[in-house]
Amino acid sequence: MALNVVIGIVGSVLDNRGKGYKRWDAWRPSVSVCMQADFPVARFELLHQPGDVKLAKEVATDIASVSPHTEVVLHAVEFVDPWDFEEVYSKLLDFSLGYRFDTDNEQYFLHITTGTHVAQICWFLLCEANYVPAQLLQSSPKKMPEHGNASIQFIDLDLSRYDAISSRFQRQNLEGEAFLKSGIETRNAAFNEMIQEIERVVIRSKAPLLLTGPTGAGKSQLAKRIYQLKHRRQQVKGEFVAVNCATLRGDNAMSTLFGHVRGAFTGAHQARKGLLAKADKGLLFLDEIGELGLDEQAMLLHAIEEKNFFPVGADSAVHSDFQLIAGTNKDLRLEVKSGHFRDDLLARINLWSYALPGLKDRREDIEPNIDYELQQLEAENNHKISFNKLARERYLKFALSSEAEWTGNFRDLNASIQRMATLADGGRINEALVDAEIRQLKANWRDVTRTSRLPNLGDYLDDEVLKTMDLFDQLQLAQVLAICQQCSSLSEAGRMLFNCSRLQKTSSNDSHRVRQYLAKFGLDAKSIRP
Template identity: 50%
Template sequence: MKQTINKTAVIGLLGTTLDNGLNDKRWQRWRPTVSLCLHDELIVDELHILYSKRDKRLFKIIVDDVAQVSPETQVIGHHVTLSSPWDFADVYAELYDFAAGFDFQDNIDYLLHLTTGTHVAQICWFLLVEAGFIPADLIQTSPCPRPGQTDPQGRYQVIDLDVSRYDGLRERFEAEKQQHWQTLQANLVTQNAAYQKLISDIEKVATRSTAPILLMGATGAGKSQLASQIYALKRAKASSSVQSKYTLDKFVEVNCATLRGDTAMSVLFGHVKGAFTGAASNRDGLLKSVDGGLLFLDEIGELGLDEQAMLLTALEEQRFYPLGSDTPINVSFQLMAGTNKDLRKAVVDGEFRADLFARLNTWTFFLPSLKDRLEDLPANIDYELARLGSEQQQHYRFEPSARQTYEDFATSADATWQGNFRDLTASMTRLTTLAESKVIRTADVQAEIERLMHLWGLVDGLHGSNNLKHNMPKNSLSNDNIQASFNSELVEQGSHDLLANYIDKETFATIDPFDAVQLAYVIKICMRHKNQASAGRYLYANSRDKLKSPNDSDRLRKYLLKFNLKFDELGI
């Protein structure tokens, strides 16, 4: 079978100085762009040259000269607008836009010509290739003068940015970047003016205050991610201050929704042997382990009233009593908390202590949902593509029409983004996983839109439709209709009665559709196994090896506790 050899394409900027030449003497000197086509062992099938309109004449000369020395090379011009070739932001944005709109083909080997352009442009090219936005190797050209002779050919060197060869440098770079990381805004890309102001305010608080910070926002709005970035900023500030009483070398995060009863007390405050049934030995709680560091209590609104009281004491008196102990533990820590509940209403309803809320409410920030930051969708799509590509050592990209289709849907009224950025992350994960040849095409996007609509419980599907318009009644998206449709689907699955036997009506009315489907499945699995450990091994078979301390039974127990369920109660 005859082996197919890929074509070679070179991309580069027109060298307005080095490539310049308006008379026959130009053939007596080295010109980097033309020299690419003078090497017998380097066959350039396509030569893509980026140039500004004011250099149109020089570009035409280069086209004609390349045609003389390499007739088989197709020269393709691309107009770019660089208001200042030495302005990093301007150059990077222009080259990024070029790369994002370029139709890279899988059967072509690409080389990025680094020699021409300003040093700023060369740095930007390197960053775009290293980040995977341009699937190419780097090529450098240079003159090789010989005494008494001219050499228009010069020499070239191809540089393969195989990241596995540079792990040591990457680790060093990441360490130094973390060491010198100074601002939240450097890590958070947004065009939303309100969110920019919010981040600016949080940055000031994080570097100037040790009082608790409360992050309020819907599920998936990014509270946990922001908390970790705030910690990094506060740690950098603390390490540079000799007067700080916190080293902040510890960051502990816990989801309070997984804590119930004695378990909550024990996890947070620890216990002594014999404090309750099953307490066979002493246990240090999270508050002791985070001494001198920062504790992030996510979903703090789910914490019980007793735990709230002990937490308040620990905050105000800097000491607490482990469960069953008469000896106090002295502790000093900073606190951040997150919640998707309106704690003001929870205080009125008696579900959250007013004194603890007052203590937390010194710095309260309300994080907007994805629907309130739609102008940030393109940037977040790019972020997810880069993140997933980095994890998989792949370069994922959209076809231009597929990207437009996805963005049109993502910013439409049909896209509810109920899970906020978690929904977007999951969607991008599915798109990149299912994409053939790492290219996300229109058919992939249409299939993903259908999946999202199913997950959000809006329609039965988009079969036979080539656009995003749906023949639905104007009032069909009301909460009542969605709930009715969801209940009907559960009945068809045989899950409605099953959930009704174990979940009270109030909880069932607030549970999200995808949570209910998952919970029904988990209950069915539990009913098929004799014990919790066996059911846990079945449910977590694929993720067990990814955990440092896998405990399937405990994971299942904590999951069931979120819905006030216990394995022993799930009888047939």
């Protein structure tokens, strides 16, 4: 049978009533909880202010006299201002996170009768959010108290038991890994392991994070969820500030990031704060950080290390203590070699680096992401949106096949679901809509492939070799190289290049066929990297 464990705060007034033997004639909440014949308390975790240690020891002694089997554990927790909500919540959260709950063998009860009203509210929030896996416990004196006799009541916070409340306030309490994934039940094992590590890192560290991966892989969404997780845990107090560095050029880049003083340059009629200052005590997300100029990179490095910087035209520094998350779809090590990115800045932001795979590398996660997109649209439009059975099967078959290129990654998927949902009469997506959408996606991807810049063969072959190649062979090789460079492996490139002929074979080795083709020109997987 599970042991009863009570957690509470020493009441500096209610637990301090009566002197000497007369204290037994008064109702003292913490002691009375342990005097219930039908509620044996195995342990009482009693928090107290450092200045109330004498009172806390007296309460512990009295509990021992009326309930010898109860172990009292005292915890000194200092509240500089017991009526400061932020401070009290933070201290109680720290206690909760540091306490080792054993829910298999113990059941927990939060005694909310003592402590300030602020503490009671904080206990309620921590319990409701499951930081403290407990029931709320309220004690009160009986109408005719005898020898400290009192009654206790248990408050049930399980809203799912109350239909009227549950139907009105349905919600998902997401935390940690599930929170960072927006509650999507992703199936890709490598991705799930990466998210689990990111969750541990962002809770325990304020160091910069570098998120890499193709456009549309979800870097911006993940950065925002990281901020929300840290904000919920009281680890950041400031704003989430996001900027796409690809949109910053020249004086505008410096001014946008670092601000400027009035008259700093032509057109600077008013002073500007700048995004780094706005992110003070918050989180700054610099997407496409590889697009920043070298001057901006130097100032950013100084701001990260020194927590201050000079706005354009300013004589005095501005302080800003922010956490940085950087995103890029470039290989910053190659950018360093080419002189376009500072090696010292890369070293500073590369302590924690995570590569987000594109959608085509996480095809097993397409189905749960479809369900997520539908749920989002349902919430926005206030009505149910779904596929019929055959339409869902047809769309999934295409989405999981090599025909689906997903060049825009999750942005492609989001746009695709939105188009079908908008055109679905009665919120029901049928086969005709799916067929039309598949044609739309294929056309979009053909346009992208057609307009993509083909690699320069001169970067891979000697001039003498190129002179002996027909234009036909040059164009074919350039297209093959472009597809190989878009794919994460030669196997994936082979599946795309031999999408029809591979189906005629009982067994296919797509990567081997690509290697054979490249070998004709003296090339291999390593030599064709962009």
